[in-house]
Amino acid sequence: MDKCENTEEKAPPSENGRFEKQKIQSKAQRNQPGPGFEPSCVSFKSDRSKDVIINFNDISSGVEQIHQRLRSGSEPSFASFRNDQANGHHTHSKSSESSGVERVDHRRSPLLPEENETRNQNQTCFDFTPEVSPEKDGVLYSFRFSGSGLFECSLTGLKFHITQEGEVNYKTLIWDTTLLESRELQARGPLFNIESSPGTISQLHLPHCEHQPLSESLSVLHITGDGSSLIKPEKITETHVVVNVPHLSDFGIVSTFFQRLIERKIKGQALLFLDNNNNFLSIHVILLPSNVPLQEVKEFHKDSTFIKVPAYCVFYKDQTYSCHSHPGWVDIQPLRSEVPENYGPNYHALYCLRLPLKRQRRTKKVTITIKDQQDQVIWQHKLPLPGLEKQQQKSILSNTERLQRIRPAFIDRVSGPTLDNLLPKLCQCTVITPNEEEKIGEVTSRLDKAKTLLDIVIKKGERASSNLIKILMEEDRALSETLELM
The missing domain is CATH 1.10.533.10 (Death Domain, Fas)
Known part of the structure; x- marks a missing residue:
């Protein structure tokens, strides 16, 4: 008999019920896992995969081997590659032979219970507009917070859970495709480099572009000078992936190789830029995921005029879409184009509409339409022409x-x-x-x-x-x- 049971035998009859309840609770507590228990490796197993039919007939032998591992019940594992140059703008992974391989855990930064409870409650989010400084390789955003709270950047969509007064500097970097391929991952958002004083930021909300995000579909890749690791999200909302911050460096949303094979709808933005060259008015149409910062695209096209129009649309990644206009005499090049999930650093136009200046002065508006392969409209806008030249001159x-x-x-x-x-x-x-x-x-x-x-x-x-x-x-x-x- 254990101590609890001996105590129960010595208790008065009127208290037997209370001691029996304590006995049951004590055993239940002994059977629960410890508070610090975490899985030893990253797991991307999901019950949703049982309902997904994937055709591997046309995929390379490497994918076929993964398919065989799935049938045998084995799970993928991921390695962390040490890297001495990850703090630069271009992250480069070293081979496992030279740097060694380490296990990657689902890591969470330590938080007090009352902090977790507070964050689970609805919290007022304050918008702020940072100071923007164009740099040779992109845009630097800076803002000094005067106190604690949840704040959302109006230019990037990033949200910061600020715990104390301090300045935050952040910018986008170029994804290292070699690192992503070696980890069997794909970028699902910009890679942000974030710097501030220690303890200023306790939680990040990274904007995603998923039309219907799944709870297990996204993770955050954390890249430091010591290597890279995956952070399990605290939660995934309709607009953001929320993670606790162990320490600051580079953060970006990613998904696994298996999610890459599943056809996905993406929340997008159709952006228009204007040029006036050689008696032609040129309208450039750019189609990007919604979580690409507009400021980055403007900086890339700084020699053109941005035309502010309703931009929201939904499209499928890597599918072909066509561009149409009314009136029909507008020259469109190309007529069709495949839409990638582009996170920079280049944001080239998918389509270019050329309007002769003499003809456009006699035309009040032009309708621009983008359609999918089933001839369904995914985005359309009627653009008034008379004010375009004036708008361009003003923006110069x-x-x-x-x-x-x-x-x-x-x-x-x-x-x-x-x-x-x-x-x-x-x-x-x-x-x-x-x-x-x-x-x-x-x-x-x-x-x-x-x-x-x-x-x-x-x-x-x-x-x-x-x-x-x-x-x-x-x-x-x-x-x-x-x-x-x-």
Whole structure:
């Protein structure tokens, strides 16, 4: 008899029921696994695979061997390849002979029970717009958080669970296809390099493009200077893959080789860019997964004009789609194209529509349509033509040049209350200093105050001019439209 049972025998008859209940609970607790138990290797086994029929007749012998392993009940295992250069923009994997192979666990960063409980509750998410700095190999995003909370980047869709004040810098990198192929993985989103002070970020929400995400279909590949490993998501929502952060480096959503063989719907975006060359108006159509940051595509096509239109669509990866126009005299090249799941660094157009300038001036609009192989429309937009040339000319100017162009009208039309509201907001985002705010505020004449403010901002360059335009659009939309800033 164990101690619990001896105690039960000595208890008074009226307490026998209570001690019997404690006995049952004690045995149940002994049978439960320890709190730190984790599987020793990454497992991608799923009951859903029993209902998926995959034809391996036309696939290489390597896939046939995997098929045989599936029939025999064995599960795939994955290796982590050590890497001394993973911190660079191009991640390169070394062979297992030179670096050795280690087991990869489903890792979770340690969290206190109360932290887990808090994160499972609905939490208010605050949007923020980071500072953008174009670099030679992409775009750097930066933002300084003043406190804790859940924040979503308006340019990338990334969400950060911030635990303390601190600055976060992040950018996209180029996926190393050799590393992915060696791990039998495929990219399902951009590869983000994220840097901040230790302890600033405790959880990441990486945007995915799955139309109907499965709970076991996605993982996050974590790449550091010591190698790479898979992190099991805390949860997968309709829009994001949520992971705890062991430490910061490179993070990207991936799926297994088996998921790659299954036909998938992808949430996408159809983007339009405009060029005006040699008496032709050229409209470039780009079709990308929805989790590709628009800012990256704009930077790649910085010599063209971005045309803002409703972009959402749904398509199947690696299927052929056709582009159509009305009126029919528009020249489209090519008429059909296969749509890849493209995560950069190149974002080339799938289709190019060429409109002779003489004919387009007599045409009010052109309808652009993308269809699948069953002739079903996946995206369509009616594009008004008369304003395209004007829109292109406006976008060629820098923000500083735009302010210089509207300077007389701004000084004449801006109201006193609008100027008073602009000053503290410009100071808050460090466009002007507190001393400059005080100096401008002491000017009694509205005209002189507007002139002083605008001249100070213009002298400070592109970033300051961009912030003034943005804040002015928030404060006085009617004036912004009149000045053609919108």
